[in-house]
Amino acid sequence: MSLSDDSRYLRGGPVAQRIIASVREDAAIATAEGFPAKLISITVGDTAAVDVYVRNQRAKAALAGIGFEERRFPADITAGELEAAIHGLNADPRVTGIIIQRPVPVHIPIKTLQAAVHPLKDVEGMHPASIGNIVYNQLDLAPCTAAASVELLKETGLDLKGLEVVIVGHSEIVGKPIAFLLMSEGATVTVCHHMTRSVAAHARRADALFVAVGKPRLIKADMVKPGAAVIDIGINAEIGPDGESRIVGDVDAESVKDVASWITPVPGGVGPITVAILLRNTMVALSRQRARYQATYGAPDKLAAE
Ligand SMILES: Nc1nc(=O)c2c([nH]1)NC[C@@H]1CN(c3ccc(C(=O)N[C@@H](CCC(=O)O)C(=O)O)cc3)C=[N+]21
Known part of the structure; x- marks a missing residue:
């Protein structure tokens, strides 16, 4: 089956469009x-x-x-x-x-x-106070790439409660916030990094595998549990067989797609949703600022009805 028509591919475009349509309504009202x-x-x-x-x-x-x-x-x-x-x-x-x-x-x-x-x-959710909110289960504004990856996992319809999740990569901007978001949703989370003894042994147990390390084809078919969801957050530039520069993820999609039930394409997976989440976060920030303004200065009649 060709890459483009395989239903195993979790595409970011439709999810991003949905989010942007809703942001557009909020922005017009504001x-x-x-x-x-x-x-x-x-x-x-x-x-x-x-x-x-x-x-x-x-x-x-x-x-x-x-x-x-x-x-x-x-x-x-x-x-x-x-x-x-x-x-x-x-x-x-x-x-x-x-x-x-x-x-x-x-x-x-x-x-x-x-x-x-x-x-x-802080629309990126990277201020220590913002990261702290996620630890305290306030999830409406999270780091964009992490939130985008979780949105894509939700597209599978898998129940996150008790789900075995493995995250490869523990960066402050991606791996760690994904772990906190999914813990809040009830998943059982394992985080692997450069000191992990056997990434493969952990990865093979995952119902959902997130990868964000920046190494092309790090994740091969034999590291993936049959039926798992694989979310590829890597963005790597390399020269393709045709001599042209191209972008690939951290997952060897060609082999992994025969084992996994879902896999995210790169490009066209997490990336488009990341941008949509940034805009959604901007609207969350705006409503927090309006609430602060109202609390400080009182509300004009039009806003008091909200
Ligand atoms: N403070 C900060 N936060 C970030 O989240 C951050 C950053 N700095 N620096 C750079 C990386 C990279 N990144 C991308 C997000 C979306 C696409 C994206 O939209 N990609 C599309 C389009 C690709 C294309 O048009 O070629 C896709 O994957 O399909 C790409 C790259 C966010 N990052």
Whole structure:
């Protein structure tokens, strides 16, 4: 069966469209009520690694009716100058959300930047306060790629309660937040990383296997339990047999698709949903800001009816 018509493939496009349609409705209402949403993207230095992501953010924000502005900073900017720029955006009431595209140059500590974004404007869910919310089961705003991966798993219809989940990769932006999201949903979660003795032994026990390490074809058919759902979060650029550059995930899809019941394509799987979640998070941030505004200044009549 060809890759495109195999029903085992869990496609991100339809899920992303659904989310964006709902965001679009919310954004239209908020705009009519005098609270247009606006997202600011910050890139620092060489942006080749994030160009696709930013391009899609801009396009989908336009579709959803959310303002989008890119701020590009030179690679030699200091951390202090960047923090000052972020503080300016924190203080600007027209700005709903701030996303700092990764990676940033090595001389800039990313954690300091993430912590500089006001928690109410943290649409990526990477501020320590935001990550803390996930630990406390408040799940409406989570790191975008992690939330997107979980949305795709839910498309299988599998009951997450008691589900054996194995996550390969324990990054702060993907693996760890997936683990917390799924624990909150009742799954039994194992997290593997570079010090795990046998990734294969763990992976073979998984009803749902998430992979986010950045190694093409790391996961082969003999590491997958028959009937499992395999969510591939890897994005790797490589030269294909035709000599052209192409993007592949961390899963050897050709062999794994004969063993798994579901597998996510790369591209076309988690990626499109990641962008949709970023926009959904922007609307969550906006409603939190409106609630704060109301609590502080009282509500005009129009809003009091909500
Ligand atoms: N702070 C931060 N948060 C991130 O989540 C983050 C980041 N920095 N830096 C870069 C990586 C990469 N990333 C992508 C998200 C979606 C697509 C995407 O939309 N991909 C589509 C389209 C591919 C295409 O148009 O070629 C797909 O997979 O089908 C790609 C890449 C988020 N990342």
